[in-house]
Amino acid sequence: MRLADRVVIVTGGAAGMGLAFASRLLSEGAAIVIADIKDSEPALNALGHSDRTLGLRTDVSQVDSVRSMIKTVFERFGRIDVLINNAAIFATLEPRPFDEIDEQDWDQLMAVNVKGVWNCVREVAPVFRAQQSGRIINIASAVVGKGTALMLHYVASKGAVVAMTRALARELASIGVTVNAVAPGLILSDTVAANPAITAFQSSAVMQARSIKRDAYPEDVVGAVAFLASDDSAFMSGQTLIVDGGSVFSTL
Ligand SMILES: NC(=O)c1ccc[n+]([C@@H]2O[C@H](COP(=O)([O-])OP(=O)(O)OC[C@H]3O[C@@H](n4cnc5c(N)ncnc54)[C@H](O)[C@@H]3O)[C@@H](O)[C@H]2O)c1
Known part of the structure; x- marks a missing residue:
């Protein structure tokens, strides 16, 4: 129960990896807020309704929506301890050469994956400042290290997330x-597994590059997130933990 009495917001937590993070942190004692553009009712049913779960329909690309979500969370719990910036456009992507990406798709992806992080951080910051404490965990991607082809807007957005983490x-x-x-x-989150377009073109290259040669599931990532949410990581900041079965090695 490392996270007893902590209040955690998981953006994009209604499905996929975000839901797995929510489930793990709930089991470690935290109160969980799912802030997703999708209906979070099925996720809350999966987690179990209780006084430690809340779902709020939120569009992270819209600052007014984020402001209202933060206000509601604070009114309900009286504090906020951890913000997990997990919401992104990913599982619905169609692989495309860089010069065939639709300009509207580029702008929309950046609005969610990059501006969404900024919106959430600046709206939660006054709460953290008043408490003089808080943890932010940004979900980036190993594509930044690999330079994965055919999703330039996504790769660029996650590169920005790594850089924003440091700054x-x-x-x-x-x-x-x-x-x-x-x-x-x-x-292989449920949402990614449901879109063969996103897995098919990557699978063989991904497996070849991995030291640990097996498929990966959200449960493989939850431990890193729980660690960063807890006091065990108190002296770490600006770091990116790569959880990819030993494909990309970070440099010191
Ligand atoms: N699954 C992977 O292979 C993988 C690998 C590396 C990084 N990631 C990252 O992990 C995170 C979760 O990925 P996933 O596999 O669960 O994919 P996903 O696309 O299913 O998850 C994204 C979640 O964000 C929500 N969302 C989308 N737009 C939103 C908005 N404007 N406001 C609020 N919520 C919004 C979606 O409804 C969804 O629940 C994403 O940041 C993704 O980029 C995934």
């Missing part, structure tokens, strides 16, 4: 906030 670590340390990222390799 925000420096800006927020003085108010007691750590900012770290987790960069998973290809993970």
